[in-house]
Amino acid sequence: xxxxxLRRHRVRTAIGAVGIALGVATMLSVVGLLGGAVxxxxxxLRSDAEMVVFEKNVSDLFFSNVxxxxxxxxxxxxxxxxxxxxxxxxxxxPGRPVITCFGIRATDGRLKKGEWLQGEAASFKDDGEGxxxxxxxxxFLNAKAGSSIELGQGTYPVAGVVRMENGFENGGxxxxxxxxxxxxxxxGVCSVITVALAExxxxxxxxxxxxxxxERLTALENEExxxxxxxxxxxxxxxxxxxxxxxxxxxxxxxxxxxxxxxxRIKELAIARVCGFSRGQVARMIFGESLLVAAIGTGMGWAxxxxxxxxxxxxxxxxxxxxxxxxxxxxxxxLGLAIFTGLGGALYPAWYAAKLKPAEALRFE
Amino acid sequence: xxMQDDMAVRxxxxxxxxxxxxxxxxxxxxxxxxxxxxxxxxxxSGCGKSTLLNVISGLEDVDxxxxxxxxxxxxxxxxxxxxxxxxxxYVFQFHxxxxxxxxxxxxxxxxxxAGGGKAEGLARMQELAVATxxxxxxxxxxxxxxxxxxxxxALVRALMNDPDLLLCDEPTGALDESNREKVFELxxxxxxxxxxxxxxxxxxxxxxxxxxxxxxxxxxxxxxxGI
Numbered sequence: 001x002x003x004x005x006l007r008r009h010r011v012r013t014a015i016g017a018v019g020i021a022l023g024v025a026t027m028l029s030v031v032g033l034l035g036g037a038v039x040x041x042x043x044x045l046r047s048d049a050e051m052v053v054f055e056k057n058v059s060d061l062f063f064s065n066v067x068x069x070x071x072x073x074x075x076x077x078x079x080x081x082x083x084x085x086x087x088x089x090x091x092x093x094p095g096r097p098v099i100t101c102f103g104i105r106a107t108d109g110r111l112k113k114g115e116w117l118q119g120e121a122a123s124f125k126d127d128g129e130g131x132x133x134x135x136x137x138x139x140f141l142n143a144k145a146g147s148s149i150e151l152g153q154g155t156y157p158v159a160g161v162v163r164m165e166n167g168f169e170n171g172g173x174x175x176x177x178x179x180x181x182x183x184x185x186x187x188g189v190c191s192v193i194t195v196a197l198a199e200x201x202x203x204x205x206x207x208x209x210x211x212x213x214x215e216r217l218t219a220l221e222n223e224e225x226x227x228x229x230x231x232x233x234x235x236x237x238x239x240x241x242x243x244x245x246x247x248x249x250x251x252x253x254x255x256x257x258x259x260x261x262x263x264x265r266i267k268e269l270a271i272a273r274v275c276g277f278s279r280g281q282v283a284r285m286i287f288g289e290s291l292l293v294a295a296i297g298t299g300m301g302w303a304x305x306x307x308x309x310x311x312x313x314x315x316x317x318x319x320x321x322x323x324x325x326x327x328x329x330x331x332x333x334x335l336g337l338a339i340f341t342g343l344g345g346a347l348y349p350a351w352y353a354a355k356l357k358p359a360e361a362l363r364f365e
Numbered sequence: 366x367x368m369q370d371d372m373a374v375r376x377x378x379x380x381x382x383x384x385x386x387x388x389x390x391x392x393x394x395x396x397x398x399x400x401x402x403x404x405x406x407x408x409x410s411g412c413g414k415s416t417l418l419n420v421i422s423g424l425e426d427v428d429x430x431x432x433x434x435x436x437x438x439x440x441x442x443x444x445x446x447x448x449x450x451x452x453x454x455y456v457f458q459f460h461x462x463x464x465x466x467x468x469x470x471x472x473x474x475x476x477x478x479a480g481g482g483k484a485e486g487l488a489r490m491q492e493l494a495v496a497t498x499x500x501x502x503x504x505x506x507x508x509x510x511x512x513x514x515x516x517x518x519a520l521v522r523a524l525m526n527d528p529d530l531l532l533c534d535e536p537t538g539a540l541d542e543s544n545r546e547k548v549f550e551l552x553x554x555x556x557x558x559x560x561x562x563x564x565x566x567x568x569x570x571x572x573x574x575x576x577x578x579x580x581x582x583x584x585x586x587x588x589x590x591g592i
Contacts, residue, residue: 001477008465271461274424275522276450276478279442359424362461 002288009261016257017297020341023250024301024334025308027243031333032309032326034239038232040166042222044102048109049084049194051203052225053210056218060231062088065189066217068177074193077209079201084108085190087180091152091173093141099151100172103180103190111162111174118145119160129179130159134170151175152183195219244337250297251341258290258349269353270361279354286350287343294342298334302326372433373530373562374398374421379430381416386428390416392585393430400529403556403563405573408582414566417582418532421564422453435529450479454523456552458535460515462507468494468518469503475525486525493521497551513544520552531556533565537572549575 006013053074055064066085074083087103104110106126117135123145124132131151133143138161143149145160151173164170181187195206203221210219226232262269269282277285306326374396381391390413398404406414419425420432423445432439435452439445449455454475462471469490476486494500497517502510510518516536523531536552537545549572556563565576573579581588 001474004466004470008463265463267461268463271463272474272478274422274449274455274461275475276446276526277474278446278478281478357424359419362457 001285002292005261005285005289006292009264012257012260012264013293013296016254016293017300019250019253019257020247020294020297020338021250021300021304023247023341024298024338025304026246026250027337028302028305028326028330028334029308030243030246031239031330032305034235035330038226038235040168041232042226043166044168049082049196049222051195051197051206051219051221053083053193053195053206053217053219054191056216061191061229062090064191065186066191066193068188068190070214070217071190071193073213074195074206074209077206079198079205079209080195081198082196084194085177086192086194087177087184087186087190088192089180089184089186091183093149093151096140099137099141100168101151101180101183102169102172102174103177103184104174105177110164110169114162114164114169117161117163119158121160123159124174124176125159126176126178128159128176129154129156130176131156131179132160132162132174133158134172134174135161135163136167136171137173140171154183240333247334247337247341250301251294251337251345254290254293254297254341254345255348257293258286258346259352261289262286262349262353266356266361269356270358273356273358273361282356283350283354286353287346290346290349291339291342294338294345298338302331302334371399372397373400373402373435374564375431375433376417376421377431377433379417379420379432380428381413381420381425382428390585391420391427394582394585394587396580396587398562398564400562401560403553403577404565405576405579406564406566406582407568407570407573407579408588409568412582413585414568414582415534418455418534418564418566422455422532423448424455450475451526452529454526454528454531456516456519456523456531456533456536458538460507460519460539462515462518462522464508465506467504467506468499468510468514468521471507471518472503472522472525475522479526481526489525489527490521493524493555496555497521511544512540513548516540516544516548517551520548520555524555527559528561530562530564533563535566535568537569538567 053066053070054061055066058064068085071083071085074080084105084107089101089103091099091101093099106124111121111124111132119132123130133141138144141149143158145158147158148155149158175183177190181189197203197206206219210217220228272282376394376396379391379394382389394413394417406417408414416425420427421434423439434448437444437448439448472490473486490503491500494503497520499514499517499521502514507515507518533552537549540548553575567573578590580590
């Protein structure tokens with residue numbers, strides 16, 4: 001009966017399913033995009049390291065100040081293989097008000113991971129002023145190796161251009177740490193220190209050492225950091241709330257569809273009762289129809305969001321910035337919301353249909 | 366066999382009103398119908414025939430009085446549902462089939478409601494469709510059927526769960542003369558050949574005359590027997 005009823009009212013069913021599909025697509029897209037952005041940012045922080053050291057209780061890593069000497073101290077510890085200070089900042093260039101700037105040491109492995117398009121890794125020196133541009137940054141700044149660019153208050157020679165996999169890095173500027181500190185008046189400090197552990201050693205050793213020697217700082221494993229960093233939490237929560245709201249709006253279309261469906265066939269429902277349908281059977285039929293509409297909508301929405309995100313990823317201007325993450329959690333979340341919406345949307349129509357008095361309903365015009 | 370066992374329908378001093386008691390439709394109606402009997406309820410429009418059928422089937426509640434069908438008091442929802450699923454078939458003046466569904470899909474609705482087996486339901490539908498002359502129209506959407514075919518289809522649907530009692534409210538009232546005769550003849554034949562009970566509301570004295578018994582109603586009361 002459920003399939004038959006939906007088949008009979010194809011347009012109505014399609015409208016309800018499209019409403020849910022748009023909700024699901026919006027939710028999965030927002031959650032996927034923001035989730036992808038979080039993952040991308042996490043990868044910037046990790047860079048072959050297992051831990052991150054930063055200032056306790058800061059709301060944003062841009063405000064974290066860690067003495068670079070801590071990195072040097074850490075590197076002397078037997079449980080640390082490598083400690084790299086990184087200074088994050090935002091810098092301006094003519095026509096470009098926001099460019100992500102990474103102040104790093106020449107020994108930081110992240111530049112070696114990129115594909116050098118111009119210049120070479122050796123030309124990026126700790127005591128120099130030469131900056132390395134991500135491929136997109138070089139493109140929008142119209143710069144190449146050997147030229148000079150205006151960044152903030154200074155002019156810097158371009159030491160090279162690299163193609164980075166990560167969109168933030170590919171659209172950013174890598175500056176020698178000392179030059180970056182000078183440019184932002186943060187001499188002697190960095191935002192975070194990424195820590196790679198020596199083989200056979202545990203993260204607890206770094207944490208214990210940090211608590212004993214630098215109470216002002218905290219050391220967290222990457223996973224711990226991702227879970228606790230408030231910016232990530234805000235982004236993830238925002239994604240689910242915005243997505244959920246879009247979904248619920250889509251859910252209203254299911255309610256509307258089901259209300260129209262019930263009011264449009266009051267006599268039919270009465271006949272079903274005359275034929276022996278109980279109130280429960282009538283309610284279950286309405287809930288079943290609603291759930292099926294929601295399930296169809298979820299499938300359509302999933303396909304729509306995957307196609308949309310794939311298309312976005314292929315847009316040249318966005319390459320590297322879009323790394324959607326639609327995993328099982330997102331899909332289960334969408335399915336859960338679909339079931340919730342399907343059941344919630346059918347509550348009133350099912351109640352109304354179940355309480356219909358057959359004799360009265362048969363007189364209904 | 367006691368008299369109680371022999372009774373298909375027992376209606377005793379039944380009162381029914383609408384609009385918070387302002388419109389009294391049944392005023393102390395009593396009626397006994399024995400098993401296998403074919404009874405016509407006669408009377409002018411508005412005399413309470415349809416309401417009486419509705420209270421017998423449990424589609425309407427009574428204000429007071431007793432309704433017993435197949436030995437069961439029609440008092441609660443559970444009994445009503447059980448009776449409608451297994452003991453009572455209902456045919457209306459208008460077929461009330463779902464126009465977008467095929468005739469077969471319409472006929473299977475009572476089987477679905479009763480949780481009956483599909484194969485068994487299909488076999489029974491085929492048998493009844495052959496008997497009523499609509500077997501070749503089963504796969505057609507109802508909107509493509511003629512008035513006579515629709516009413517025959519409604520008859521098939523009403524008999525799908527092999528009910529003991531068939532309630533028909535002006536079953537030929539919406540048909541032309543030729544179809545009226547055919548459908549009514551078919552109805553009597555199906556009921557008689559299966560030994561079922563039929564209570565029929567009609568204002569057509571010709572049809573009423575062909576029933577075993579005729580009960581006249583007037584202004585919500587039983588007026589007497591005979592045309």
